[in-house]
Amino acid sequence: MIEDLIIDWRRFESNESIGHAVRTADDVAVDWSDGRRSVFNRFWLRDNCPCARCVLPLTREQVFEIIDAPDELTPSDVHCDDAGRLDVVWSDGHHSRYLPGWLRAHATDATSRAERRAQHPRSIIWGAEHADRLQTFDHDALMTDDVALLAWLESLRDTGMTLVRGVPDQAEALLGPAHRISHIRETNFGRVFDVRSKPSPDSAAYTSVNLPPHTDLPTRELQPGLQFLHCLVNDATGGESIFVDGFAIADAMRRERPACFATITTVPIAFWNRDDRTDYRWSAPVIALDAHGDVSEVRFANFLRGPIEAEEGEMPAIYDALRLFQAMTREARFRIERRLAPGDMWVFDNRRVMHARREFDPQSGARHLQGTYVDRDEMMSRIRVLTRQVA
Incomplete structure (x- = not known):
């Protein structure tokens, strides 16, 4: 039978x-x-x-x-x-x-x-032109409609970045859409972290200074997958959000400077995150490749970078590759910039998309974002189950 x-x-x-x-x-x-x-x-x-x-x-x-x-x-x-x-x-x-x-x-x-x-679904790499076609989703639809939820997650999987609008401007409202995927990835910064200027910060994110393009928590063996950043208040001057597709930079580097690409994908770089309570450290290449040679992950935060450990003769090639990578994150062709309004929420692949923030003036008005993480595996699992249910 x-x-x-x-x-x-x-x-x-x-x-x-x-x-x-x-x-x-x-x-x-x-x-x-x-x-x-x-x-x-x-x-x-x-x-x-x-x-x-x-x-x-x-x-x-x-x-x-x-x-x-x-x-x-x-x-x-x-x-x-x-x-x-x-x-x-x-x-x-x-x-x-x-x-x-x-x-x-x-x-x-x-x-x-x-x-x-x-x-197999392929990543859609993008640059500055993505600003005009960034996919936007409605919070209430994601919370009630599995078809809309699947469309959102597939877009997030393929492009690495989406904007959700209409999120209630209430504390921890971002947990609703996050829980529609799965459970939260809690870190030493909490289950939900508040992004605002603090008197005694334990991260540069909790100041008003300019933050260059980075991924969050490259100091962990496994960086968080999806990052949620929900705007509650944004009255301060400055503080615009900038995004860079790390996969697009990797693709351009592979084509334009293959020797640097070979270095940046093989030489481990140290990242440290230390305070009086915790001490996280991990070393890995800035760009990771999978078994097929495809780019699978970007790991970078200059403000968390430790000293490079390598032979003296390797240093020129390493710094050529590192300086090129940083220079490319500043190129206009790779960057999109937007200002969040209350109720807006960025949701992006933290292991692919680097985010940045322009300096803001905390004396000019309040600026308060809340963030949380959901691992990439949870998104993929949810997509597979939803596909069986709604297809």
């Missing part, structure tokens, strides 16, 4: 069916109805058996451990059953069946892997 297959929470639908399945040495080859051939490694297939003995039905978590398969494991019988599933009987007597949609979605042949990679 097909019901005894414990499948992922997602739906796996495909226009292609299994035309033919055969053993090839110790592995299994599937010929699809569109002519594609996928060869599945024997241990990969056994590792992903979806039967109720291998997967816990209540949680859909794997309980079988591949080390328990014999070294000499082979498929003894392979065929396509009447329901269109791949049916495999193993040499140790275990019986596995696989839905064609699931197999197609996870096929390991080069064409299928390239196809999946092409379908």
Whole structure:
């Protein structure tokens, strides 16, 4: 019965069916109805058996451990059953069946892997022109409509920055939209932090000085993902918000100055955040790359940077790259600038978008923003679940 297959929470639908399945040495080859051939490694297939003995039905978590398969494991019988599933009987007597949609979605042949990679959402990099097409969302719609919520999160995922309007100008009102995603990332600055000038600040953000482009908390092993900045009062002269897409700078640096790009993505830079109660320190490259060589993270705050630890002969190249990166954050082509009004809230990817603030005059009027963080993983999880629910 097909019901005894414990499948992922997602739906796996495909226009292609299994035309033919055969053993090839110790592995299994599937010929699809569109002519594609996928060869599945024997241990990969056994590792992903979806039967109720291998997967816990209540949680859909794997309980079988591949080390328990014999070294000499082979498929003894392979065929396509009447329901269109791949049916495999193993040499140790275990019986596995696989839905064609699931197999197609996870096929390991080069064409299928390239196809999946092409379908993965890609970051939309931007510069100054983004000021005219910055996506704006309505607070009340996000709080009541899952379709609007999904559109907001997808925009946030793809561009790294959004503006939410109509947020009540009340303390902690930003927690409503944040909780529509998931739980809060609390830090030593609190669950919600107040951005305003203070007599005894423990961060430059809590003064009135100019703040150059930076990511928050680069001093942590994992920087906070999403940052919320909600404007309650903004009567002071100055204090305009500036945003820079770190991914756009990385892309330009890779094309225009590849040697500097190689340095900035490999040399760890120290970031420190210390006061009389805490002492956070972490070192990592300013620009991080993923396994495919794509930019995955930007980490930078000059006011939290510690001394560079490197060989003397490496210093010229390191400072060339660092100075270029800082110079590019000042270039008009990468920057957008806006002034927040009460009820406005910036929500942006803190591991991608650097934010800055112009100096303001605290004697000219009050300026009070509140902020909080939600990790990037929480956004991605919420997008996946919403996609299943509203698509």
